[in-house]
Amino acid sequence: MIIGLIGFGKVSKNLINLIQSEDIAFITSFEGRSQKTIDSIKDADIQVLTTFEEVALNSDILISASSPKNALKVARDYGKLTKGIYLDLNNISPKTTFEISKHVEKFVDGAIIGKIDSTHPILYVCGKYCDELLFLDKYIDTRKISDNIGDVAILKLLRSTYTKTLSALLIEASELAEDYDLKDEFFEILSLTEGDEFKDKSLSRINNTLNSSKRKSEELEEIIDYFENNDLTMVKAALKKLNQ
Amino acid sequence: MIIGLIGFGKVSKNLINLIQSEDIAFITSFEGRSQKTIDSIKDADIQVLTTFEEVALNSDILISASSPKNALKVARDYGKLTKGIYLDLNNISPKTTFEISKHVEKFVDGAIIGKIDSTHPILYVCGKYCDELLFLDKYIDTRKISDNIGDVAILKLLRSTYTKTLSALLIEASELAEDYDLKDEFFEILSLTEGDEFKDKSLSRINNTLNSSKRKSEELEEIIDYFENNDLTMVKAALKKLNQ
Numbered sequence: 001m002i003i004g005l006i007g008f009g010k011v012s013k014n015l016i017n018l019i020q021s022e023d024i025a026f027i028t029s030f031e032g033r034s035q036k037t038i039d040s041i042k043d044a045d046i047q048v049l050t051t052f053e054e055v056a057l058n059s060d061i062l063i064s065a066s067s068p069k070n071a072l073k074v075a076r077d078y079g080k081l082t083k084g085i086y087l088d089l090n091n092i093s094p095k096t097t098f099e100i101s102k103h104v105e106k107f108v109d110g111a112i113i114g115k116i117d118s119t120h121p122i123l124y125v126c127g128k129y130c131d132e133l134l135f136l137d138k139y140i141d142t143r144k145i146s147d148n149i150g151d152v153a154i155l156k157l158l159r160s161t162y163t164k165t166l167s168a169l170l171i172e173a174s175e176l177a178e179d180y181d182l183k184d185e186f187f188e189i190l191s192l193t194e195g196d197e198f199k200d201k202s203l204s205r206i207n208n209t210l211n212s213s214k215r216k217s218e219e220l221e222e223i224i225d226y227f228e229n230n231d232l233t234m235v236k237a238a239l240k241k242l243n244q
Numbered sequence: 245m246i247i248g249l250i251g252f253g254k255v256s257k258n259l260i261n262l263i264q265s266e267d268i269a270f271i272t273s274f275e276g277r278s279q280k281t282i283d284s285i286k287d288a289d290i291q292v293l294t295t296f297e298e299v300a301l302n303s304d305i306l307i308s309a310s311s312p313k314n315a316l317k318v319a320r321d322y323g324k325l326t327k328g329i330y331l332d333l334n335n336i337s338p339k340t341t342f343e344i345s346k347h348v349e350k351f352v353d354g355a356i357i358g359k360i361d362s363t364h365p366i367l368y369v370c371g372k373y374c375d376e377l378l379f380l381d382k383y384i385d386t387r388k389i390s391d392n393i394g395d396v397a398i399l400k401l402l403r404s405t406y407t408k409t410l411s412a413l414l415i416e417a418s419e420l421a422e423d424y425d426l427k428d429e430f431f432e433i434l435s436l437t438e439g440d441e442f443k444d445k446s447l448s449r450i451n452n453t454l455n456s457s458k459r460k461s462e463e464l465e466e467i468i469d470y471f472e473n474n475d476l477t478m479v480k481a482a483l484k485k486l487n488q
Contacts, residue, residue, distance in 0.1 A: 114436050122436065124429075145429055158430045162417045163437075169413065172478045173406045179474060185368075185389055186402045192358050192366065193407075195439060230423060231488070234416045237481030244475070 002027055004059030004082070006052055006074055007066030008037050008044075011089055011112060014121075015063070016044050019139040029055050056081040061133070065089040072099055079104035085129055094153040094226060101127075101149045108133055109152045112140075113159075126151040161223050161235055164216055167209040168238035170202050209242070217242045246271055248303030248326070250296055250318055251310030252281050252288075255333055255356060258365075259307070260288050263383040273299050300325040305377070309333040316343055323348035329373055338397040338470060345371075345393045352377055353396045356384075357403075370395040405467050405479055408460055411453040412482035414446050453486070461486045 003019070005012045005028040016026055026046040030038050041048060049055050056062055056078040064074045064086070071090040079086040080103050087108045088100060097109045108127040114120060125133050126145040136142045145151045177186035187199035209216050220239040224232055247263070249256045249272040260270055270290040274282050285292060293299050300306055300322040308318045308330070315334040323330040324347050331352045332344060341353045352371040358364060369377050370389040380386045389395045421430035431443035453460050464483040468476055 113433055124433070145426070151424075151426060151429075154424050155426050155429055155433055158417065158421050158424070158426060159433050161420065162413065162430075162434060165413050165417070166410070169406065169409050169478045172475060173402065173409070176405065176471060176474050176476075177402050180395075180398050180402070182389070182395060182399050182402060185395075185399055186406075189357055189368070189399055189403050190406060227420060230420050231416060231485075232420075233481050233485045233488070234413045234478070237477050241475075241477045244477070 001025070001060045002058055002084075004028065004055040004062040004084075005046075006055065006062065006064045006078060007070075007090075008033070008041055009065065011065040012063070013040065013044060015065075015140070016046065018121075019136065021139070027055055027058060052078050053081060057083075060084040061087060063087045063089060068092050068096070072096055075100040075107075076103050079107065082106075085132055087125070087133065091156065092153060093222060094150040094157065097150045097153045107149060109149050111152050111156055124152050124155065157223055157226060160219060161227075163205075164209070164220055164223075165234050165238040167205045167216070168241040170206050171209065172241060174202070174206060213242050245269070245304045246302055248272065248299040248306040248328075249290075250299065250306065250308045250322060251314075251334075252277070252285055253309065255309040256307070257284065257288060259309075259384070260290065262365075263380065265383070271299055271302060296322050297325060301327075304328040305331060307331045307333060312336050312340070316340055319344040319351075320347050323351065326350075329376055331369070331377065335400065336397055337466065338394040338401065341394045341397045351393060353393050355396050355400055368396050368399065401467055401470060404463060405471070407449075408453070408464055408467075409478050409482040411449045411460070412485040414450050415453065416485060418446070418450060457486045 001024050003024060003026050005026060008028060027049055028041055028046060029049050029052045030041065031051050059082055061084050062078065062082040064071060066074055068090045071088060071092045085106045085108055086104045087110050089110050089112060101107050106129045108125050108130045110123060110125045113122050113124060121140060123136060123140050123142045124145055125142065127149045128147045130144050134142055134144060145155060174183055177183040187202065191198040217239060220235060224235060224239065245268050247268060247270050249270060252272060271293055272285055272290060273293050273296045274285065275295050303326055305328050306322065306326040308315060310318055312334045315332055315336045329350045329352055330348045331354050333354050333356060345351050350373045352369050352374045354367060354369045357366050357368060365384060367380060367384050367386045368389055369386065371393045372391045374388055378386055378388060389399060418427060421427040431446065435442040461483060464479060468479060468483065
């Protein structure tokens with residue numbers, strides 16, 4: 001079996017490390033790649049073809065792991081060509097998955113949750129061809145969500161809805177505690193019920209959010225846009241909080 | 245040393261169990277108590293005086309653990325009489341603590357966090373006389389917050405601000421996940437980062453909140469009332485969410 005890789009960042013490199021089998025070969029191309037990426041590919045010691053077109057034509061599974069903004073173009077250019085399964089691992093929106101599915105027949109919407117280089121990353125997949133990827137469970141914990149394209153992307157949005165709104169709540173509550181000079185005590189008392197890691201995790205969430213509040217706001221706007229027919233009282237408040 | 249108990253529920257019973265020392269005797273009274281409470285007191289095998297006035301007059305530490313709505317009356321009637329420390333363990337608001345401090349000189353504002361009958365409850369105390377209670381650390385983890393009356397009550401409000409707003413967020417996010425038929429997957433994917441207990445804990449929070457949404461709304465209103473000069477974007481959204 002041949003797995004083709006489009007995009008050669010952390011995800012691709014770690015998949016090569018995780019999926020080690022005599023029956024599986026990885027291929028990719030230097031086409032249009034930076035010197036840094038070419039060096040990475042050389043380090044990985046996998047087969048290199050001249051063009052991504054050849055990669056697509058020779059793959060049983062073609063994996064797109066480049067960037068969300070390239071995802072649709074990659075799908076149109078190469079997903080269309082492949083006879084194999086096309087697995088998109090970019091962090092794309094449900095709308096983009098629906099767009100891709102118009103162009104690519106054997107499309108599987110996937111996401112790796114948990115750090116790809118951690119001990120236990122999980123590969124979530126959906127789409128009517130996703131069963132054909134479940135054998136990957138031998139190498140990486142692989143879980144099917146459903147036969148419906150978009151479900152993995154929606155799941156990521158739901159996750160993001162929770163974590164980003166939680167961050168806004170943590171910002172508000174910790175500001176409040178600080179105003180009463182009880183911030184340390186606030187985190188301590190909550191650790192009793194929320195777990196020992198609560199303080200560090202919460203402070204890291206607060207800092208991450210405040211340090212990239214513009215991007216977080218944009219992501220909340222996308223969430224609100226996508227789920228516009230649902231009640232989003234808390235999410236909208238989180239957006240308001242981040243925009244203050 | 246003599247510790248007087250006004251109110252004889254779970255808190256008092258468990259304090260007697262936790263604080264076992266030859267140097268400490270507990271006293272209380274049957275005055276105005278129900279037969280059930282009288283039976284409880286008999287079971288505990290502590291000294292019983294005829295009136296709470298006598299209990300107050302004979303205590304080195306007088307503990308009020310009856311109910312939030314009686315707290316102020318108990319303080320006025322008996323806290324005023326005692327020469328000892330007056331420790332209020334009712335779940336009272338900061339405003340009530342300020343009111344009590346007008347009537348009782350040696351007043352300590354306290355709270356037991358974590359279940360009193362669990363392995364590790366913590367007694368938080370504040371007020372300028374609270375140092376005199378720190379010896380209790382031998383029997384129950386006892387932590388001083390500050391010399392300021394009200395700080396323990398404010399800390400409880402801050403904790404409640406967080407947990408109640410979080411519950412509103414969990415309700416919204418899980419409704420959203422359910423609408424997309426991804427509720428189980430939503431809890432699963434978040435457990436990867438939030439911990440194995442995330443699902444059970446969240447579902448229990450959602451159920452508790454929905455089953456007593458009127459009371460939770462009232463508590464959120466009290467929070468909003470107390471912290472009215474602070475930004476409460478998230479808390480106000482939580483109130484709106486619970487009132488839907």
